[in-house]
Amino acid sequence: MFMIGPIGFAAPMLLLGLIALPILWIVLRAVPPAPVRRRFPGVVLLLGLSDDESQSDRTPWWLLLLRLLAIAAVIVGFAGPVLNPQQARDGRGDLVIALDGTWAGAPDWQAKSDRVAALLTEASVNERRVAVVTLTDLPLAEPLPFAPPSAWQDRLANLQPQPWQPADAAAYFADQGGFETYWISDGLDYPGRDDLLSAFEAAGNVTVFQTPRQVTGLRPARYEDGEVRVSATRTPIGAPSDTTVTAIGLDPAGVERALANVPLTFAAGQEVAEATLDLPPELRNRITRFELTGTRSAAAVSLGDDALRRREVALIAGRDIREGLDLLSQLFYLREALEPTADLIDGDLADVLLANPDLIVLADVAILTDIEAQGIVDWVDQGGLLLRFAGPRLAASDVGRSAEDPLLPVRLRDGGRSVGGAMSWGEPKALAPFATDTPFFGLTIPEDVTVTSQVMAQPDPTLAERVIAQLADGTPLVTRKFSGDGQIVLVHVTANAEWSSLPLSGLFVQMLERLAVSSRPAAPEAAELAGTVWQPQELLDAYGRLQDGRDLAGVAGELLGAGVTGPQLRPGLYATRDRQIAVNVIGPDTVLTPAGWPARIAVEGMDVLRATALKGWLLGAALALLLVDIIASLAVGGRLRGPRADVAVALMLALALAPKAQAQTPEDFAIQATSEVVLAHVLTGDPQVDEVTAAGLLGLSQTLFRRTSIEPAAPMGVNIETDELAFFPFLYWPVTADQPLPSRDAYGKLNRYLRSGGMILFDTRDADTARFGSGSPEGARLQAIARSLDIPRLAPIPPDHVLTRTFYLLQDFPGRHASRDVWVEAAPLDAVQIDGMPFRNLNDGVTPVVIGGNDWARAWAVTANGAPMFPVGRGAAGERQREIALRFGVNLIMHVLTGNYKSDQVHVPDLLDRLGQ
Numbered sequence: 001m002f003m004i005g006p007i008g009f010a011a012p013m014l015l016l017g018l019i020a021l022p023i024l025w026i027v028l029r030a031v032p033p034a035p036v037r038r039r040f041p042g043v044v045l046l047l048g049l050s051d052d053e054s055q056s057d058r059t060p061w062w063l064l065l066l067r068l069l070a071i072a073a074v075i076v077g078f079a080g081p082v083l084n085p086q087q088a089r090d091g092r093g094d095l096v097i098a099l100d101g102t103w104a105g106a107p108d109w110q111a112k113s114d115r116v117a118a119l120l121t122e123a124s125v126n127e128r129r130v131a132v133v134t135l136t137d138l139p140l141a142e143p144l145p146f147a148p149p150s151a152w153q154d155r156l157a158n159l160q161p162q163p164w165q166p167a168d169a170a171a172y173f174a175d176q177g178g179f180e181t182y183w184i185s186d187g188l189d190y191p192g193r194d195d196l197l198s199a200f201e202a203a204g205n206v207t208v209f210q211t212p213r214q215v216t217g218l219r220p221a222r223y224e225d226g227e228v229r230v231s232a233t234r235t236p237i238g239a240p241s242d243t244t245v246t247a248i249g250l251d252p253a254g255v256e257r258a259l260a261n262v263p264l265t266f267a268a269g270q271e272v273a274e275a276t277l278d279l280p281p282e283l284r285n286r287i288t289r290f291e292l293t294g295t296r297s298a299a300a301v302s303l304g305d306d307a308l309r310r311r312e313v314a315l316i317a318g319r320d321i322r323e324g325l326d327l328l329s330q331l332f333y334l335r336e337a338l339e340p341t342a343d344l345i346d347g348d349l350a351d352v353l354l355a356n357p358d359l360i361v362l363a364d365v366a367i368l369t370d371i372e373a374q375g376i377v378d379w380v381d382q383g384g385l386l387l388r389f390a391g392p393r394l395a396a397s398d399v400g401r402s403a404e405d406p407l408l409p410v411r412l413r414d415g416g417r418s419v420g421g422a423m424s425w426g427e428p429k430a431l432a433p434f435a436t437d438t439p440f441f442g443l444t445i446p447e448d449v450t451v452t453s454q455v456m457a458q459p460d461p462t463l464a465e466r467v468i469a470q471l472a473d474g475t476p477l478v479t480r481k482f483s484g485d486g487q488i489v490l491v492h493v494t495a496n497a498e499w500s501s502l503p504l505s506g507l508f509v510q511m512l513e514r515l516a517v518s519s520r521p522a523a524p525e526a527a528e529l530a531g532t533v534w535q536p537q538e539l540l541d542a543y544g545r546l547q548d549g550r551d552l553a554g555v556a557g558e559l560l561g562a563g564v565t566g567p568q569l570r571p572g573l574y575a576t577r578d579r580q581i582a583v584n585v586i587g588p589d590t591v592l593t594p595a596g597w598p599a600r601i602a603v604e605g606m607d608v609l610r611a612t613a614l615k616g617w618l619l620g621a622a623l624a625l626l627l628v629d630i631i632a633s634l635a636v637g638g639r640l641r642g643p644r645a646d647v648a649v650a651l652m653l654a655l656a657l658a659p660k661a662q663a664q665t666p667e668d669f670a671i672q673a674t675s676e677v678v679l680a681h682v683l684t685g686d687p688q689v690d691e692v693t694a695a696g697l698l699g700l701s702q703t704l705f706r707r708t709s710i711e712p713a714a715p716m717g718v719n720i721e722t723d724e725l726a727f728f729p730f731l732y733w734p735v736t737a738d739q740p741l742p743s744r745d746a747y748g749k750l751n752r753y754l755r756s757g758g759m760i761l762f763d764t765r766d767a768d769t770a771r772f773g774s775g776s777p778e779g780a781r782l783q784a785i786a787r788s789l790d791i792p793r794l795a796p797i798p799p800d801h802v803l804t805r806t807f808y809l810l811q812d813f814p815g816r817h818a819s820r821d822v823w824v825e826a827a828p829l830d831a832v833q834i835d836g837m838p839f840r841n842l843n844d845g846v847t848p849v850v851i852g853g854n855d856w857a858r859a860w861a862v863t864a865n866g867a868p869m870f871p872v873g874r875g876a877a878g879e880r881q882r883e884i885a886l887r888f889g890v891n892l893i894m895h896v897l898t899g900n901y902k903s904d905q906v907h908v909p910d911l912l913d914r915l916g917q
Contacts, residue, residue, distance in 0.1 A: 014075060066629050077622065101137060106542040115184060120156075130147065180204040216232055216235075217586035218231075218232050232273050233592055247262075305573065349375070382485060385486055387489045429452075442531070452500065536549030565583060678712060682720055720746045729757075731758065754849070760849050803895055814859070816856075
């Protein structure tokens with residue numbers, strides 16, 4: 001293709017016709033020979049008379065220029081000009097398109113996918129085999145998956161970034177033979193990248209595609225000096241910037257909310273910004289994660305664990321006859337161990353239970369009243385931890401002797417030397433190594449820790465499974481049992497140094513930490529976690545979305561201790577019954593370094609210029625110039641006066657009125673909206689979004705016309721500020737991140753519309769990257785729009801909702817995306833399903849809102865000739881998804897027009913027959 005700047009020509013030889021333009025100019029400017037003049041006396045009579053009509057003896061230069069421009073536009077138009085034509089790169093042989101595929105590339109993953117699609121188009125021109133791989137998800141046991149470019153076009157939607165960085169990628173490409181590499185970089189440096197570049201260069205030429213972009217990550221929060229410190233790091237380039245860190249957790253009702261916000265400010269060239277949050281313990285302990293506002297990646301989320309949470313611990317001791325002797329107090333060593341890492345609560349037991357602490361410590365407390373004991377039992381069953389220490393009072397009592405006490409993990413033996421139940425030996429006893437199935441496994445036992453006296457456990461069949469620490473001779477030292485959601489732990493020695501040197505050692509503090517009595521000040525080491533298994537609770541994807549991980553296999557403690565994220569250890573929250581550990585993408589010392597490339601490596605941007613054909617524009621311009629030429633020629637010839645001016649006037653009116661659309665009056669709008677069933681959409685102000693939405697409703701209207709008795713007219717766009725909404729039974733509202741909020745009058749119209757039976761389908765179109773309420777820009781805008789709307793209580797579409805059967809029997813509601821997060825008005829509280837009936841008998845109302853992000857308009861959209869406008873999925877599965885999306889649209893409109901008619905129990909036999917029940 002012949003190029004002139006950004007414009008290419010499909011038939012450049014036609015441009016040679018421009019050479020003829022000077023010749024045409026000369027021909028048109030040629031003056032005919034002057035006539036021979038003969039004097040005739042009678043002509044004298046005409047001297048002094050003026051001629052009202054004058055005729056030029058030659059064509060004016062500006063009219064000639066107009067005609068030449070029209071001819072030039074025709075010549076250039078037929079030469080096939082294209083703005084920004086996509087030229088195939090020179091290349092032969094196999095091609096590897098490698099994407100970093102890390103969390104750093106998640107915010108602009110669509111741009112990377114578009115670049116890959118353009119590279120595949122170029123490769124198809126040169127008939128090259130292509131392998132598209134993400135470096136974070138390499139097929140390690142397989143060779144490079146080379147295939148024709150057309151095959152990869154259908155698989156692009158399956159490529160997704162991962163919340164970790166590549167590891168050992170160079171070894172995979174070392175023995176793969178020769179190929180050229182297009183490297184789609186996320187812009188960050190990471191270990192092994194230089195080795196990977198060397199492996200690519202050894203295989204062939206390397207071209208890098210990378211757009212310089214600021215990358216920001218949130219470091220784990222930490223608790224220091226009574227405050228929560230949050231910090232973020234970024235690539236140390238760029239101008240000053242501000243961001244906000246949001247602390248998210250559960251409110252007392254169990255609903256996830258933003259509990260606090262704090263601004264962060266980066267100075268120019270500054271790498272780290274830090275701020276503090278001063279929160280009360282009740283609020284601080286509710287925080288589950290921190291998020292950077294406006295950033296969509298796993299690095300923008302920092303999960304909280306036991307390292308942040310300071311537990312509330314109530315300390316209660318039996319009456320001590322040695323008042324004033326701190327070192328002999330039952331609570332002295334407990335206070336010293338817990339004060340740096342926990343919030344201590346004092347008071348009597350009744351007041352403590354009202355405060356609902358995380359843990360209650362009873363140090364040598366033997367006898368409790370029935371009311372106190374029942375209160376503690378209920379508190380433990382709800383998830384509390386009761387930690388008891390033995391002592392002279394417990395040893396002298398009869399608690400747990402004849403039968404197991406509800407507040408003791410084991411029965412206690414009678415007997416003892418001097419304290420009525422305590423046992424003494426000639427020599428102090430050391431502790432035995434901790435077993436692998438105990439929470440103390442991995443702790444080092446100091447040689448100077450010994451036990452001289454303790455209360456003994458009564459042997460029974462359950463004793464072995466309840467012992468979590470013992471002496472060298474096998475005598476139980478710490479026992480535990482689970483009760484409801486909580487647990488009861490008994491340390492068989494005193495909390496002071498009277499019976500044991502354990503409270504004098506660092507092992508005492510470590511054992512309290514392992515029992516989750518206090519939060520850990522730092523992340524545990526790998527050796528400490530060796531031999532343990534941790535269950536994933538919540539996992540992060542590359543976009544920073546939380547996913548349920550409880551169905552996945554457990555993770556070895558060695559991997560968790562190493563803290564290196566990857567396919568075997570995904571970022572997220574891991575737990576045992578006693579503890580929680582968060583694995584975040586960004587660590588406390590993480591430094592984000594921009595990727596640098598040697599001068600020999602060609603680096604290109606990520607933007608893809610769209611090719612635009614200019615032929616139609618140029619031919620249209622030529623036609624307009626010729627029309628102007630006709631009028632100008634008539635004017636120059638003096639023919640715009642008199643009866644012969646009618647044609648010219650008609651041409652001028654046509655030119656003046658053709659491009660203008662007649663303004664639509666409110667009466668015309670009302671007639672068009674009410675004469676037939678019309679599906680309407682809210683105009684967002686984004687021409688592209690509005691055009692796609694109109695095409696989507698057109699496709700749905702055509703489907704309704706073919707399959708149902710509904711015959712909709714062409715869809716209409718609605719301006720919620722100026723147009724009447726009551727004419728339309730259904731409004732499709734595509735939510736964009738920057739659309740303005742409605743005015744007060746518009747909110748009034750919207751609320752009247754919702755209360756009078758209308759339905760609005762809110763579509764955030766972000767289900768491929770976000771979930772309902774996850775804080776995407778579109779989701780945040782929807783929340784802002786919905787604050788002033790009269791929207792009822794919402795719930796996900798239940799399996800027996802009327803929308804699942806108004807026309808088609810459905811259980812999925814996909815659009816171009818297939819998320820199940822679709823919300824409707826919650827069913828009435830009294831709508832209880834009757835035994836034997838598969839569907840609830842609901843009222844005749846219509847859910848006023850449907851909220852989701854599946855981008856239904858793009859799945860429904862059709863072109864002018866009825867062909868699908870956008871691809872959905874790939875292959876037959878994608879067309880099946882499009883069909884289900886259309887069926888959901890049919891069900892939606894039938895629900896709007898018929899209400900809950902299909903919830904009538906008279907339809908149950910037919911529905912059961914269709915369901916095969």
